[in-house]
Amino acid sequence: MLARNWPVMLLSAALMIGLVLPLATKASPPGFYIEVLLGGLMAGVLYSLVAMGFALIFKASGVFNFAQGAMVLFAALAVARLAEQMPLAVAVVLAFVIMVVLAWLIERLVLRPLVNQEGVALLMATLGVTYFLDGFGQTLWGSDIYKIELGIAKEPVMILDNVFQGGILVNKEDFAAALVAALLVTALSVFFQKTSTGRALRAVADDHQAAQSIGIPLNRIWVIVWSIAGLVALVAGIMWGAKLGVQFSVSQVALKALPVVILGGFTSVNGAILGGLIIGVGEKMAEVFLGPVMVKMFDLAGGGIENWFAYVLALLFLLVRPEGLFGEKHIDRV
Amino acid sequence: MLYRENGQFKSSYAADLQMLPIAQDRWFVLVLVLFAFLAVPFLASDYLFLSILIPFLILTIAAIGLNLLVGYCGQISIGHAAFMAVGAYAAYNLVLRLPQLNFLIVLLLAGFIAAGVGMLFGIPSLRIKGLYLAVATLAAQFFIDWLFARVKWFTNHSTSGSVSTAPVELFGWIVDTPVEKYVFLLALLIVFTVLAKNLVRGHIGREWMAMRDMDVAAEVIGIRPVYAKLTAFAISAFYCGVAGALWGFVHLGSWEPLAFNLTLSLNLLFMIIIGGMGSLLGCYFGAAFIVILPILLDQAPLWLGVGISTATASHLAFMIFGALIVFFLIVEPHGLARLWAIGKEKLRLWPFPH
Amino acid sequence: MAERRTGDVILDVKNLSLRFGGVKALTDISFDVREHEIRAIIGPNGAGKSSMLNCINGVYQPQQGSIQLRGRTFTHMNPRRVAEMGVARTFQNLALFKGMSVLENIMTGRNLKMRSNLLAQALRIGPALREEVEHRAVVENIIDFLEIQAYRKTPVGRLPYGLQKRVDLARALAMEPKVLLLDEPMAGMNLEEKQDMCRFILDVNDEFGTTIVLIEHDMGVVMDISDRLVVLDYGKKIGDGTPDEVRANQAVIDAYLGVSH
Numbered sequence: 001m002l003a004r005n006w007p008v009m010l011l012s013a014a015l016m017i018g019l020v021l022p023l024a025t026k027a028s029p030p031g032f033y034i035e036v037l038l039g040g041l042m043a044g045v046l047y048s049l050v051a052m053g054f055a056l057i058f059k060a061s062g063v064f065n066f067a068q069g070a071m072v073l074f075a076a077l078a079v080a081r082l083a084e085q086m087p088l089a090v091a092v093v094l095a096f097v098i099m100v101v102l103a104w105l106i107e108r109l110v111l112r113p114l115v116n117q118e119g120v121a122l123l124m125a126t127l128g129v130t131y132f133l134d135g136f137g138q139t140l141w142g143s144d145i146y147k148i149e150l151g152i153a154k155e156p157v158m159i160l161d162n163v164f165q166g167g168i169l170v171n172k173e174d175f176a177a178a179l180v181a182a183l184l185v186t187a188l189s190v191f192f193q194k195t196s197t198g199r200a201l202r203a204v205a206d207d208h209q210a211a212q213s214i215g216i217p218l219n220r221i222w223v224i225v226w227s228i229a230g231l232v233a234l235v236a237g238i239m240w241g242a243k244l245g246v247q248f249s250v251s252q253v254a255l256k257a258l259p260v261v262i263l264g265g266f267t268s269v270n271g272a273i274l275g276g277l278i279i280g281v282g283e284k285m286a287e288v289f290l291g292p293v294m295v296k297m298f299d300l301a302g303g304g305i306e307n308w309f310a311y312v313l314a315l316l317f318l319l320v321r322p323e324g325l326f327g328e329k330h331i332d333r334v
Numbered sequence: 335m336l337y338r339e340n341g342q343f344k345s346s347y348a349a350d351l352q353m354l355p356i357a358q359d360r361w362f363v364l365v366l367v368l369f370a371f372l373a374v375p376f377l378a379s380d381y382l383f384l385s386i387l388i389p390f391l392i393l394t395i396a397a398i399g400l401n402l403l404v405g406y407c408g409q410i411s412i413g414h415a416a417f418m419a420v421g422a423y424a425a426y427n428l429v430l431r432l433p434q435l436n437f438l439i440v441l442l443l444a445g446f447i448a449a450g451v452g453m454l455f456g457i458p459s460l461r462i463k464g465l466y467l468a469v470a471t472l473a474a475q476f477f478i479d480w481l482f483a484r485v486k487w488f489t490n491h492s493t494s495g496s497v498s499t500a501p502v503e504l505f506g507w508i509v510d511t512p513v514e515k516y517v518f519l520l521a522l523l524i525v526f527t528v529l530a531k532n533l534v535r536g537h538i539g540r541e542w543m544a545m546r547d548m549d550v551a552a553e554v555i556g557i558r559p560v561y562a563k564l565t566a567f568a569i570s571a572f573y574c575g576v577a578g579a580l581w582g583f584v585h586l587g588s589w590e591p592l593a594f595n596l597t598l599s600l601n602l603l604f605m606i607i608i609g610g611m612g613s614l615l616g617c618y619f620g621a622a623f624i625v626i627l628p629i630l631l632d633q634a635p636l637w638l639g640v641g642i643s644t645a646t647a648s649h650l651a652f653m654i655f656g657a658l659i660v661f662f663l664i665v666e667p668h669g670l671a672r673l674w675a676i677g678k679e680k681l682r683l684w685p686f687p688h
Numbered sequence: 689m690a691e692r693r694t695g696d697v698i699l700d701v702k703n704l705s706l707r708f709g710g711v712k713a714l715t716d717i718s719f720d721v722r723e724h725e726i727r728a729i730i731g732p733n734g735a736g737k738s739s740m741l742n743c744i745n746g747v748y749q750p751q752q753g754s755i756q757l758r759g760r761t762f763t764h765m766n767p768r769r770v771a772e773m774g775v776a777r778t779f780q781n782l783a784l785f786k787g788m789s790v791l792e793n794i795m796t797g798r799n800l801k802m803r804s805n806l807l808a809q810a811l812r813i814g815p816a817l818r819e820e821v822e823h824r825a826v827v828e829n830i831i832d833f834l835e836i837q838a839y840r841k842t843p844v845g846r847l848p849y850g851l852q853k854r855v856d857l858a859r860a861l862a863m864e865p866k867v868l869l870l871d872e873p874m875a876g877m878n879l880e881e882k883q884d885m886c887r888f889i890l891d892v893n894d895e896f897g898t899t900i901v902l903i904e905h906d907m908g909v910v911m912d913i914s915d916r917l918v919v920l921d922y923g924k925k926i927g928d929g930t931p932d933e934v935r936a937n938q939a940v941i942d943a944y945l946g947v948s949h
Binding site: 109110113114121123124125127128129130131132133134135136138139255258259262295298299300301302303304305307308311312314315318319 | 412458461462465466468469470472473476477479480483484485486495600603604607645646648649650651652653654655656657658659660663664667
């Protein structure tokens with residue numbers, strides 16, 4: 001499948017070479033390289049979490065929910081602030097309820113009326129929703145950077161210092177995030193493939209009317225969809241918030257998911273995961289290894305490549321393989 | 335009663351094709367333009383010029399640019415402030431390195447450079463559309479942001495990354511008081527509006543709209559998608575480039591690369607959504623809205639006797655923007671311009687109900 | 689039926705095959721169309737008629753076969769090239785530009801003939817303005833011809849279906865085509881509207897000598913106005929000839945009456 005398309009091969013080859021180059025040219029000690037790689041993977045996991053929510057909702061309801069990113073942040077904010085007044089566990093449950101209600105509201109008020117429009121109108125609408133949630137969240141809960149204390153030690157841990165000189169610094173929180181993401185994906189995959197509710201969801205995503213005609217209760221299905229959306233947003237929000245502190249940033253959250261799902265294909269959860277990891281690793285690698293090279297070559301005033309790397313990569317992918325790694329090809333009929 | 339077309343018969347196609355075929359419209363626009371040029375300079379305060387009118391005039395030019403691409407040609411761009419940046423930095427470097435050039439020439443050249451960059455970033459639109467194209471334009475936004483922040487040549491190796499400019503000078507007239515800036519910008523805006531209106535009424539405008547409405551059928555009629563899309567990107571970027579140069583030179587005076595970031599791009603997009611996509615009048619409405627709303631939100635509580643902090647006001651502004659975007663996209667995708675048109679329709683019938 | 693001077697072969701389809709994945713839309717179709725004639729393509733639903741027109745237009749690319757158009761042979765048609773060579777078409781699902789008025793839609797049909805550059809258009813001086821007026825005059829003639837004067841400034845989306853179909857036809861006529869491909873021009877029309885449309889089609893063929901290739905389901909209309917027919921069924925050609933010949937063809941009768949294969 002990939003072999004026939006030479007631009008894809010070229011792009012993949014370039015990426016792989018870029019990945020291996022710092023190690024091969026001994027430009028950095030292998031321990032440091034692994035650290036950066038792991039750091040990228042961990043960042044990628046966070047991206048994957050957000051994109052996964054997006055792909056899941058799309059699979060389950062056929063609706064593009066770009067507000068997923070804003071919901072993630074709102075969830076994080078909710079947990080952070082509520083946890084100041086009550087035990088963390090209670091805060092999480094309360095936040096979950098809030099998120100489900102929010103997901104329902106967004107779906108009803110914004111996404112449902114626009115269901116026949118193209119993705120662009122939906123994107124703009126959810127940008128509007130993001131702006132709204134930004135203002136609303138800050139009105140409710142203030143604009144400082146808030147912390148979520150998960151009880152995981154923040155100091156990085158040194159591992160494998162007998163294998164690599166200097167060892168590798170790894171963040172426990174990142175491990176936790178990766179673990180949680182993996183659990184979530186597995187749980188949801190099992191849910192979709194093996195349970196009857198999961199099958200019903202996929203049926204609804206395919207064709208609402210057909211699903212209705214075989215007796216699937218649409219309203220209950222929607223409730224489940226919103227709950228999943230809320231849950232995934234909450235998990236992503238907690239993980240993200242714990243690691244980075246909670247603060248709204250439109251480009252980081254709402255828009256970063258786009259390159260990820262473009263790489264992975266809109267309809268694929270596996271694609272979202274892979275896309276997130278590729279973007280996470282690519283960004284970090286580009287920033288740490290490519291950055292200094294470019295600064296020297298072009299006499300630049302500092303790095304900052306990770307600001308655009310994800311999007312440019314997505315752009316290249318779009319020109320070469322628009323349907324993403326796992327997505328479906330579109331055929332336009334006249 | 336007042337707004338009827340009765341008795342206004344056109345006896346030639348040329349007469350029917352004119353920009354404002356209804357006489358009442360012609361009078362209205364004439365009075366408005368005269369008012370803007372002759373009365374406003376004496377009536378408005380410096381604050382009004384600097385905080386509202388000047389940004390409004392420049393942003394309308396940019397909004398027209400974006401609307402040509404998004405509203406008329408149906409291509410999406412959420413990174414258009416990047417082209418404003420290109421125009422601003424191009425103008426800066428031109429003035430710096432070729433100081434003998436007349437500023438109007440500088441503006442035109444800055445526009446052309448931005449148009450070139452626009453065409454370049456328009457190339458993805460030949461293969462992808464909709465959502466995917468939006469992401470490509472984001473790539474343009476972030477990459478260009480980074481370019482101007484990091485490549486020192488553009489900022490003349492400024493240590494802080496910002497650049498500053500001297501007031502604009504035209505044929506010996508130094509444009510530095512608010513009134514002078516206002517008149518200069520107003521003249522430019524009117525010229526650019528007329529040019530845009532002509533393009534939209536001409537066959538390129540129809541090509542753009544055909545691409546927007548149904549690109550497969552457009553090809554079958556003989557419209558060249560490549561030409562239509564690239565010209566749309568180029569002209570749109572030209573307008574934004576000029577607007578960017580004006581924004582930097584006339585409005586800001588000095589700026590850092592962040593002045594043309596994603597927020598500005600999104601504001602431009604919101605302007606044309608709220609104002610009305612596919613309508614030049616909508617650009618005016620949208621720009622006015624975006625400029626006035628934050629100020630209104632700041633001041634209105636004071637008038638009402640309720641005090642709110644600026645932070646809260648800005649959060650409120652976000653919420654209202656967000657809600658309005660959603661509202662207009664769902665309820666009236668043609669924005670305020672459509673509401674205006676509906677109002678005029680009712681006026682034509684007035685005082686009769688139908 | 690009036691005698692029509694049909695000329696040489698202007699469109700020659702040879703061994704055309706079209707597949708969508710595993711679905712064979714067209715299998716080894718060959719037929720020709722003579723200049724100035726009215727050729728109808730008929731067949732049950734899903735027979736591949738629209739796909740045939742789409743191939744001629746360049747909207748679909750056939751996997752096999754070739755199309756000879758005005759003496760030049762193509763294996764791959766490019767829609768713009770086809771338009772430049774004087775082929776225009778209407779669409780089954782209209783494909784009108786919903787954001788524009790009737791007048792603007794028809795003016796897009798003149799696009800190939802409009803030459804003024806961007807700057808002239810922006811300034812709307814001399815040549816650009818003259819061009820607009822000239823082409824407007826041509827379009828007004830077509831509007832008169834199709835009797836849609838009252839609607840010229842109306843947005844097409846607001847018109848009833850029958851009138852939209854006329855606008856579709858007008859837009860195709862604006863291209864001053866040598867060959868006109870009509871995809872179910874009378875679908876969804878009542879008797880009066882059909883009579884009007886028949887009249888228009890015959891007038892176009894009479895006055896301008898335009899060759900017409902027409903997909904239509906109404907047998908009465910087809911038999912009345914066509915010179916020759918092509919019959920398709922399941923992507924294969926099962927009949928080719930004058931209306932009388934085709935009417936007597938057993939395979940055609942079977943296809944329409946649904947005899948089990």
